[in-house]
Amino acid sequence: MQTTIDPAEVAKFEAMAAEWWDPNGKFKPLHMLNPCRLDYITAQVAAEFGRDLAGPSPFDGLRILDIGCGGGLLSEPMARLGAEVVGADAAERNIPVARIHARQSGLQIDYRHTTAEALAAAGEQFDAVLNMEVVEHVADPQAYLTACRQLMKPGGLMVCSTLNRNPKSYVMAIIGAEHVMRWLPKGTHDWSKFITPDELFAMLETAGLDPVDRKGFVFNPLGWSWSISDRDLSVNYVTTSLKPAA
């Protein structure tokens, strides 16, 4: 990949990649949630594009964008399933880290330091856009979701997850995750920017998309694991929306 890079920098990025991918490290909450996110994403993509997940390379021929790719926790599984993946992150330091890990994993992924808006302006389009835990961090969610719509091919799909805004999500996501469990650095989330499912559906529609599904990601403290719920969208939740075919 990059041959002109300083060896000391490579060592630093390798250490950061190891940190990103350590299931018990700094990103433990993301690793715990990841199987659940992948179950939802793979099921939605397979259903929309008529793919059999038990077959070889089920996402062959699909172009997938992972917005806010970080170390590549979603990009790598998509590539492993056969998709052509672009991983975008506004944080420049994540890009070499994700690249190093993909190479260690034997996967080819196009990681770019860019934003959804910049990709849309460049005319890039994808069969599926993964928009996971990003919308609550952007300054103008409506403008951002409109840019996401431009990134979708007609008939394409977007999976968008975020955090609900209610007293429970304040207790769980801010007090619980940031202050008590220290899962996330304090100040990771601004509760006032959390979005209710109805608000998100309205924004998706305003952006010109058809929201077709919503589910909750629920943490079960007894099993210490996450599961997908049809009814409980009170804290973490996920949606699927489609771009009309023409």
Next chain:
Amino acid sequence: MDNAPVRFILRGMEDIRDVLIIGGGLNGSALALALAQAGLSVAIVDRLANDIRADAAFDGRSYALAHASKRLLDAIGIWRGLADRTQPILQIKVTDGRAGEGPSPFVLEFDHAEIEEGPMGFMVEDRHLRRALMAAMADTPAIEQFSGLDVAGHAVDAAEAAVTLGDGSTVRARMLVGADGQHSPTARRAGIGRMGWAYGQTALVCAIDHSRPHNGCAHQFFMPPGPLAILPLPENRSSIVWTEADAEAARIQALDDAGYLDALRPRVGEFLGQIGLAGIRMTYPLTLSLAHRFAAPRVALLGDAAHRVHPIAGQGLNAGLKDVGALAEVLAIAHRRGEDIGRLDVLERYQRWRRFDTAALALATDGFNRLFSNDNALLRLGRDLGMGVVNSLPGLRRGLIREAAGLTGDLPRLLQGRPI
């Protein structure tokens, strides 16, 4: 193997299988079939050549398959061809007895009519089960076989595991399964230690033929030196698993066939009529061996490599097939998600699922054996009364039957007879 191009996997990664199984025994073969059917590419390395495995005449070895194990064999497609050659266990009688005295009056009886799933289990001969698994593997293109080859070493890195075979060639896979027995070299190479001990007892195993029918009834006599199991095989034959202290077992094994039968006859009693040997005589020293971990990066342990329990309740193969069901399910689900199936956090899901269950089984069979291998008169009375009590409580009895049939616990889908 098919070479379907996977465009976003880097060049040089094409000849990597998903899973490489080390050990071509029953558990390893069953896992290969389960994984191939779930859409994974599999290679299996067996130090025994296929013709040696297939050739074995009846040697007296047989297994008591729990109901759940039968469901797994059905789900992986080999039960249909096997069913005619098995003997359903319709009844289990557990008796506390002393050689030459006949059974004590307290008998614990389990009858399959008490559970809705049908027979409590099935006796199957090793040769039939082995051949059925081999035939199914030969018919499965997604399984690549390396037979008659030892494993010289293995190495793992961030992306794959590479195994060096005895002929110097290398086989690559996302992850390895050590299904290579209680001394598992795979576990040793992965740095997984084990704990265990010997019981000072040896199981004498043989098959007998007899003049009277067994009526599908399995007997377990708890004799002071150790338990004696008489398990029904097709026709008028039974499998004998007879446990004695090491020295006594060695003495009996050294006898000629006539002397051996003379030692066995008073223990079996009269109910089967005339008995004779129907295969070779084998001995197995009884040991408990439990791996400290069932998973390491890119390595999982299966069957005896993970846990070898005292075979008192016939649970060795059944526990191994539970491992097969659990590991196949964990790997298939991770594979469909696009996860790296060799990552430790994926393999630890299997470990969490199986390790507690296995440790509990090891301790339970250990305690069970220590209780029943004792000639203390008071313990004996307690045992007799205990059996009488268990027998008079239908609910408790049904629970024990379901446990023996392998129908309790968090069952993998294959053991429920459902596809993954």
